[in-house]
Amino acid sequence: MAIAANLRAAITVVGPLADDVAADLALSAAQVSLLVSMPLVCFGAFALVAPRLTARWGVETTSVVALAALAVGVVARSAPWVPALWGGTLLVGAGIATLNVALPAMVKRDFPAHVGRMTGVYSATQSTFAAVAAVVAVPLAGVHPSGWRLAFGVWAGLALVAIGLVAPQLRGARRPDARAAAAVPPAWRPPWRSALGWQVACYMGLQSTFYYSVITWWPSVEADGGVGAGAAGAHQGVLQVVGIVASLVAGRLIDRSRPRGQSRLVVVFSSLSTLAVVGQLVAPGWWAAWIMLLGAGTAAVFVTGLSFFGLRAEHHAQAAALSGMAQAFGYGLAALGPVTIGALHDVTQGWTWPLLALLALKVPEVACGVLAGRARVVG
Missing domain, CATH: 1.20.1250.20 (MFS general substrate transporter like domains)
Incomplete structure (x- = not known):
């Protein structure tokens, strides 16, 4: 700690x-x-x-x-x-x-x-x-x-x-x-050579892209929907507090799901932030519901991605290798997210298409997460 x-x-x-x-x-x-x-x-x-x-x-x-x-x-x-x-x-x-x-x-x-x-x-x-x-x-x-x-x-x-x-x-x-x-056996399979390793890495990268895009632009999205700049900034604090609680709850649910895998949890956790984006598009006045769903969903998905490093590895050395691979790929991909969403906003002069792009990003994220969530290990 x-x-x-x-x-x-x-x-x-x-x-x-x-x-x-x-x-x-x-x-x-x-x-x-x-x-x-x-x-x-x-x-x-x-x-x-x-x-x-x-x-x-x-x-x-x-x-x-x-x-x-x-x-x-x-x-x-x-x-x-x-x-x-x-x-x-x-x-x-x-x-x-x-x-x-x-x-x-x-x-x-x-x-x-x-x-x-x-x-x-x-x-x-x-x-x-x-x-x-x-x-x-x-x-x-x-x-x-x-x-x-x-x-x-x-x-x-x-x-x-x-x-x-x-x-x-x-x-x-x-x-x-x-x-x-x-x-730790003398020879073990590197995650770079494993389809499962790449599924974990892609899940980490896609959820990180979504998260950093949301953290960067959600106050602007809310402001465009009529929320004051000061209130939109304060909402980020609400998002963080909800995320802390969601992290603890998600961790316990992940441990309970170990025998059957975490694929179902991936779908449930991702649906929370998906509902938040849909809600912001159709009913921006209900900001409290959307910011709480967004905080819970992004935190739970993040904890799931981190947990995969240990759950999908046979031992701690392989977990370190999988962690390094997934985070190198994930943060590299995530760095492009806010820039791309910002450019899409500039081109379309609004937040509808950027939010739809974030929703589209959820499709491969869930697909990779379902595959990575199966109860198996690398090698």
């Missing part, structure tokens, strides 16, 4: 203070956009490297190194020097990307009978701290002369706390990798 708390806070703190950073460092709008998007690009790029690190160093050592890189990056990003801002942001993205891959492997190894539940709990944890970081960013920046630098840098402490909890696991016999080594 301490590791999970670090997975999004250092990213969500940037958005509310982006204007302050730009004014202080004389950054252009394009540079500010790069500051926000660089960690997401790192998520995809470093997800390819992380499985090799976990295989060579073990999950604990890899996690400690990644947390240390994250802490250094957070501090460097807060320094009064523009190159440090970019170098620190790169370290933040690399550290979180590595932890994104290592954590599902740790869950598979240490909680093999409760993959869904533990995935739901750590997903809820990361969402909670992400929301807290966004909420306290502006007030924290206003209570100290260093302004946004303090609001950025304080989150290094969270990484140090996690290091303090994980580091004792590195000592000799207490290292869990030593106990789990016998469970």
Whole structure:
């Protein structure tokens, strides 16, 4: 849970203070956009490297190194020097990307009978701290002369706390990798060569594309439907709170479905956010119902995608490889979503066609999820 708390806070703190950073460092709008998007690009790029690190160093050592890189990056990003801002942001993205891959492997190894539940709990944890970081960013920046630098840098402490909890696991016999080594065969099938591995990766990529498109543009969609700009922004907080609860519920349902697979759950979870988009199209005045359905659906689908890393793998090493593959593909695809939806809005001068495009995206998402949800493993 301490590791999970670090997975999004250092990213969500940037958005509310982006204007302050730009004014202080004389950054252009394009540079500010790069500051926000660089960690997401790192998520995809470093997800390819992380499985090799976990295989060579073990999950604990890899996690400690990644947390240390994250802490250094957070501090460097807060320094009064523009190159440090970019170098620190790169370290933040690399550290979180590595932890994104290592954590599902740790869950598979240490909680093999409760993959869904533990995935739901750590997903809820990361969402909670992400929301807290966004909420306290502006007030924290206003209570100290260093302004946004303090609001950025304080989150290094969270990484140090996690290091303090994980580091004792590195000592000799207490290292869990030593106990789990016998469970990993000398040769096992890489997910890149498996149809099931690609089904999981495509499901992760398509649901991530939908999620990041919604997070980026839903306030604008609501504003176009008559909701005030301030209220539309506040609705994102409602979405996050509903998502935290949905993550916990989805995790328990996923564990209960293990003998028969998760294909039915995929359909149910995806239908929630599908109904939200349809509802926004036909009855935008019922925003409360749609934002709650959207929050529950996107969170439950996300937890399902993360759970597949452990459920569709035979052991934690294969789970790390599947996690790295799916997240590299998934975040690479997700980066195109908001840009494509925004371009479609510009061309059509409205939100009807972009929302219909999101609905169309649900068809291959559900298809891949149903296939990935079958009770089988890679190899």
